[in-house]
Amino acid sequence: MTQSNGPVKIDSKAVAQTLLDQYDTFLFDCDGVLWLGTHLLPHIKETLDLLIANGKTLYFVTNNSTKSRAAYAKKFASFGVTVSEDQIFTSGYASALYVRDSLKLQPGKDKVWVFGESGIAEELKLMGFDSLGCNDPRLDQAFDITTSPFITEGLDPSVKCVIAGLDTKVNYHRLAITLQYLQQPDVKFVATNIDSTYPNKGYILPGAGSMINCVAFASGREPAACGKPNPNMLNAIVTAKNLERSKCCMVGDRLNTDIRFGVEGKLGGTLLVLTGIETEKNALDTSGDHPLPKYYADKLGDIYELIN
Amino acid sequence: MTQSNGPVKIDSKAVAQTLLDQYDTFLFDCDGVLWLGTHLLPHIKETLDLLIANGKTLYFVTNNSTKSRAAYAKKFASFGVTVSEDQIFTSGYASALYVRDSLKLQPGKDKVWVFGESGIAEELKLMGFDSLGCNDPRLDQAFDITTSPFITEGLDPSVKCVIAGLDTKVNYHRLAITLQYLQQPDVKFVATNIDSTYPNKGYILPGAGSMINCVAFASGREPAACGKPNPNMLNAIVTAKNLERSKCCMVGDRLNTDIRFGVEGKLGGTLLVLTGIETEKNALDTSGDHPLPKYYADKLGDIYELIN
Numbered sequence: 192m193t194q195s196n197g198p199v200k201i202d203s204k205a206v207a208q209t210l211l212d213q214y215d216t217f218l219f220d221c222d223g224v225l226w227l228g229t230h231l232l233p234h235i236k237e238t239l240d241l242l243i244a245n246g247k248t249l250y251f252v253t254n255n256s257t258k259s260r261a262a263y264a265k266k267f268a269s270f271g272v273t274v275s276e277d278q279i280f281t282s283g284y285a286s287a288l289y290v291r292d293s294l295k296l297q298p299g300k301d302k303v304w305v306f307g308e309s310g311i312a313e314e315l316k317l318m319g320f321d322s323l324g325c326n327d328p329r330l331d332q333a334f335d336i337t338t339s340p341f342i343t344e345g346l347d348p349s350v351k352c353v354i355a356g357l358d359t360k361v362n363y364h365r366l367a368i369t370l371q372y373l374q375q376p377d378v379k380f381v382a383t384n385i386d387s388t389y390p391n392k393g394y395i396l397p398g399a400g401s402m403i404n405c406v407a408f409a410s411g412r413e414p415a416a417c418g419k420p421n422p423n424m425l426n427a428i429v430t431a432k433n434l435e436r437s438k439c440c441m442v443g444d445r446l447n448t449d450i451r452f453g454v455e456g457k458l459g460g461t462l463l464v465l466t467g468i469e470t471e472k473n474a475l476d477t478s479g480d481h482p483l484p485k486y487y488a489d490k491l492g493d494i495y496e497l498i499n
Numbered sequence: 500m501t502q503s504n505g506p507v508k509i510d511s512k513a514v515a516q517t518l519l520d521q522y523d524t525f526l527f528d529c530d531g532v533l534w535l536g537t538h539l540l541p542h543i544k545e546t547l548d549l550l551i552a553n554g555k556t557l558y559f560v561t562n563n564s565t566k567s568r569a570a571y572a573k574k575f576a577s578f579g580v581t582v583s584e585d586q587i588f589t590s591g592y593a594s595a596l597y598v599r600d601s602l603k604l605q606p607g608k609d610k611v612w613v614f615g616e617s618g619i620a621e622e623l624k625l626m627g628f629d630s631l632g633c634n635d636p637r638l639d640q641a642f643d644i645t646t647s648p649f650i651t652e653g654l655d656p657s658v659k660c661v662i663a664g665l666d667t668k669v670n671y672h673r674l675a676i677t678l679q680y681l682q683q684p685d686v687k688f689v690a691t692n693i694d695s696t697y698p699n700k701g702y703i704l705p706g707a708g709s710m711i712n713c714v715a716f717a718s719g720r721e722p723a724a725c726g727k728p729n730p731n732m733l734n735a736i737v738t739a740k741n742l743e744r745s746k747c748c749m750v751g752d753r754l755n756t757d758i759r760f761g762v763e764g765k766l767g768g769t770l771l772v773l774t775g776i777e778t779e780k781n782a783l784d785t786s787g788d789h790p791l792p793k794y795y796a797d798k799l800g801d802i803y804e805l806i807n
Contacts, residue, residue: 333667334667336700337700359671360641360670361669361671361674362668362670363666363667363668370696370703370705387716387719394644396644396678397675397714401674401713402674402713404716405705405712408695409695409696409705
């Protein structure tokens, strides 16, 4: 096989074998790569099994912060795929790591205000951080500044950071109290990820970045972002797992997040699959401002189909 | 009295009388100028009566889109101040005027999706426009893409515009459906106003602009803004009331919205009052990127107190 200058399509056994020979670690985005919502894509289980049989190490890297790693492991199990929690990195987990390891907040002492879902609070709890906000049912009440317990009881001075992510329970109460914490200059501001939208059952819905933008604009502050393509997330994985970047391949369905994450993170390889939002035209388009993948495939399952 | 180069403080009978002699029309911002929330400021009624007794015409111009002009007239009445609806311009009314007069949407045929409160929908209705969204109780239900009636029944093809404003009932359902309409390129996008925050009982809360930013970022679109300081609002008032700009004075408590509105709208005068968010230091600060007022006063009621 001759390596061309542009992305190489995985359309023969030889190319698929080259990919396998080149890398010892594969990092996968999940939605759009392994599954679409609740529907596993073709030959995913077989491809993951093939990689494991060939001695590869697999990690799963998602910008979805609504579920914890434990909840993700259960989702894998529901598809009959055995994946342990320590193979999974969510943007909620990456945010909690950032709070502990980069911001140096102290578990058991410093607290975090969560504008987002339980996937963030659960990861914080595992690290020993108390969190406020999130699913607190008092935030489901209509906001009234004279009766909100978060106002009448005063802001908690132990809160040293706001983590903001996708929150499908977003309401004015949550926005207003999040803003009160962000108005305190010593409270740090962390975003799980900045995707403006995400696809769901053929529709484009508001993503974490859109909701975070609301409180960012209101407070006049910019958050530190943790999810793909931010290097914070990759650095956390590389450090935790002691990875050699040149031997890693990032597999994803989005040029601007997954492939950028792999290219800017100086991983040895990137593989774009076309089962998510990108087309073959996009994969080969050199005129955009996004990086190009080293490899691309119609679907991840092609690796299994071509090798066998 | 010698006219200085900087803003002139209204601190003597002579200056107050000069102000009265110079203009025949006064446009007032409301919150922070006439009242703070539900509390009328000192000598407001007496000052307005004095202006009327001197033959002045008064208009009231607010970026608050949550109340209709009719609701505003009731608020004035609750303070014992008689103001008719046609003296009141809200950003919701300005948005409805913009939809009819600038976008040329057709009442009775074209519809508007409202991400905001009843102050917008009521003004649209008075012009003969049907609106969707807004207070529809079905939007208070948790969002589920498979069961939301706004998805299962399909988007309404008669909707030709989205008006977005402050919505204290904001939730994921409202954001998601608003985004579906904004993804249609032929649906126009109008913002009542773009204030990032607003003050309430000593707290700073998320304003219309912050919430609009969420759907603007998600859709990748920028709305046409109607409220102060946008000239759309002043043009609508000047046209509707056949005003001579040089004989008008804008009175407000915010340099960046009210005073900018008057200066950029080429009104004869501007008067900043210090009962809202600005200080005397701000009023005289030439280093900012905001315009300076022609006059300023500790409070609007000083006009009455100085003249009498």
